[in-house]
Amino acid sequence: MKCLSITRQKVTAKIMIEILVEPFKYEFMTRSIITASASGVMLSLLGPFAINRNMGFMADAMAHATLPIIAVGVFLGFSISELGVPASILIAIFLGYIIKNSNIGEDTAIGIIFSSFFALGFVLISLLNVTINLEDLLFGQILAVSSFDVLIVVGMCFVVVLLITIFFKQLLFYSFDPIGAEVRGLNTNFLNYLFLVVLSVAIVASLQTVGIILVLSMLLIPAAASKQITDTFLSSIFVSIFFGVTSSVAGLYLSYFYNLPSGPTMSLVATFIFVICFIASKLRKVKI
């Protein structure tokens, strides 16, 4: 009887491994999983900073503001990944400058840029007769990534992680108490633009994974889920990264086996994790 149970366990383990390995038979799936993981790491690393600084709307505007740059870039023969770095730096600096130097309020300034750039993108696509699959752009098409795209996204992920690690303490000080940080002698202007550029890089690099509309979900949901069940900021970052990568990879597997759109599936897995964490947090409070 015991022997039969062990055999059953072995068979189950073998089936599980086969399921996990099966997508790797296809090169495009290997490329997709690497890209999804890199996006998951980047976005969910920055997520805890973004949610605690209430920068969700700003991040959404960054994603939407890429449309005109993508339209012109594709018209000139570049891919979205190739445009990533210059586009993200331009958007971050432009948004940062407008917000700082306009007297109409941060939300209003972001709202104007958000809608006008998105509208300009659609007009340019029509005017320049650019061949872009809008659905892919809005909701992501990770299965179409090339080896070169993978290299760029992984490279950007490396740069984002490195910069956040190096400037972590300064960024945290600036985010918590900007005036205190400036008086202490930190270069707060540099830190402000550094975070905007890094956030923009992560968003633009993830457009092919989850698209313009859903990139926000991968930035905010893993971070919000992790905040429900962690007590310190550093632990919330590590848990957020774990949730981000899990949502990306699990979403990709589900989309592969059930023939679902990859971006929205990743987003829904992240939401599912958030709901579990939210309930767990409420139950913990009730127990206390």
Next chain:
Amino acid sequence: MDNITEDNFENTAIIVSDGCCVQLGNLQVLDDVTFSINKGKKVAVVGPNGGGKSTLFNAIAGLIPIVDGSLKIKGMSPEDARGTISYVPQKDLINKNFPLSVKQVVEMGLIDRKSLNLFSRKKINIKIKQALENVGLQDKIDENINNLSGGQFQRVLIARGLAQNADILLLDEAFSAVDVGAQEDIMNLISDINLDGKTILIATHDLNNLEEKFDEILCLNRHCCAYGDPSKVLTKEVIEEMYGSHNEMFKYHTTESHSKNND
């Protein structure tokens, strides 16, 4: 300044404002403000809302430019003196969304442009513990700041300034949203810190017993209405100059009323 010669005075003056003017947009917020604060003094900065208390702190901290006159901190311009000042801004300017520990906040006093690492070194941990011992919060080192009372949080921010070894502590509205007991705690703490020669400026709306709590008082209403010993400068005229038609509310805080009570 009783027995201090002019030279000695110059040596001990840590903040010197000479006709300092600050403009925000088209509004002249500080006009011809002159005072000189000696090292180690505890100074209350009082005045109505919009009277320029926070603006003066921002100018001392080098956050906004002086349009006329001069302001020297330890003989330097405010921009050059950054790092010698620890600024505790008004509560609503601090983002408490971040689930930080007491230790992380105190450690910020030790962060500068060269702080390019993720983890704390042992030497830093010792300084954090010492700063927390000074404010009596050593047992709260790992506590989340959101679990602290208003008074305890102020003490954590003061500990941040101590860890930084700042010469000047600026506390903007330190007593807002804290109860009387917590105010007393903070004042006792500040008295102890003063022994180390630190200069402390506190912007406050509370005019109660200022002469017991502070060495000097700076009365501001866009210009310097008075500066000096609290038991001498807080006259009816000065209060009227600061608060205008609302001066009746403060009639029991004047030096005259204190003298009558003492008689």
